Amino acid sequence: MYVKIESNRDGIAKISLSNPNMNLLSNQVKREIHDVFSQISQASDVRVVIFAAEGSHFCCGADLKEFPERIEKKAARQVWDEGHAMLQAILNTPQPTIACIQGNALGGGAELAAAFDFRIFADQAKIGLPEVTRGVIPGNGGLERWIDIAGAGYAMKLLLTGSVIEAVEAKEMGIATEVVAAEHLYEKAAELAKQIASLPAVAVQTAKRAVHQYLVAKNDFNSIGRELFYQVHETEDVREGVQAFIEKRKPVFKHR
Structure with a gap:
């Protein structure tokens, strides 16, 4: 499995993503994210969810090796539906969700990040929607979410230019909830989770x-x-x- 519930203590569950080396958002990974969040949403003993990716990067986007088959089979509509179902499973989770963003969060990775209630960034993290540079647009639901989060102007900048921004700029746009030193990334997320878990x-x-x-x-x-x-x-x-x-x-x- 690429996505799993690693722990659940004191009302705080940790979900991890591990798809070395870039934590690509393959079709299988998307299905597993959907299933794990659908499961955790039913857990009455969980009051906060932390999502963290192993390795150097949060998620570097879609697995481009899957694109030729998608194009050949004209499966883009199905991919859209499945991607939106994945994001919706996170959004539908009743518990507050916190994402730890390190390294790159690009394309599908930026869309994935958009689904969480809080996004804690490592100070060297970068985020962007470079899909347009590959001749496509975001299809997992992140396009809509970034408009809600950052506003149409900032979202348009990311979508139409494919530019990648650093953590400080992401904070200015309202994309990053907080920016911390990389070595304190999970610690800060855990601190926030503990604070929320203590409340009714x-x-x-x-x-x-x-x-x-x-x-x-x-x-x-x-x-x-x-x-x-x-x-x-x-x-x-x-x-x-x-x-x-x-x-x-x-x-x-x-x-x-």
């Missing part, structure tokens, strides 16, 4: 769902948000959080 899981997951619902249905969000707001008021944790505040003590959340 229902409220955290509802807040994530609210953000995604707003992005896809701005005009209908008032009624959607109203219902989500009601739902968190029905949890045990909201009662504990308020009572702990009144009693001036640390809350003990049960995540329900």
Whole structure:
């Protein structure tokens, strides 16, 4: 397997990608990412997910060796659907997700990175969408996500020029959540994960769902948000959080 759940401790699960040497996003890797995130989304004992790739690079994009067969079989529509299903499996994960970005995140790798709620970059990391230089466009769902994340202007710059940007510029564009020294990359992700995992899981997951619902249905969000707001008021944790505040003590959340 190229993608697996490596650990699950204290409500934090680590998913790893290992497809040496460049962690290419082959058809098999995409299927495994889809399956692993579909599995983790059902895990009630997981409150945060960290995704990390082994080796020097996060993901250098598609396996170009698969392109001749794709072109010959006129399978581009199927590839589009499968790529979008992969990204959607990550986006649909109710738990907050954190990606550790090191080395290169290019093409499909940049699309993969776009699916996560948080993207922690090593200071020497680079990201870009060079598909246009190969005569194609992103097809895994990253095109749409980068518009949502960085805005049409920045997304257009990356898409139409195929340029690759460094971590500092990615931070300025809103693509990188944080930039840290490479040796502290996973440490920073784990620190963020621990902070989130300590909070009431229902409220955290509802807040994530609210953000995604707003992005896809701005005009209908008032009624959607109203219902989500009601739902968190029905949890045990909201009662504990308020009572702990009144009693001036640390809350003990049960995540329900």
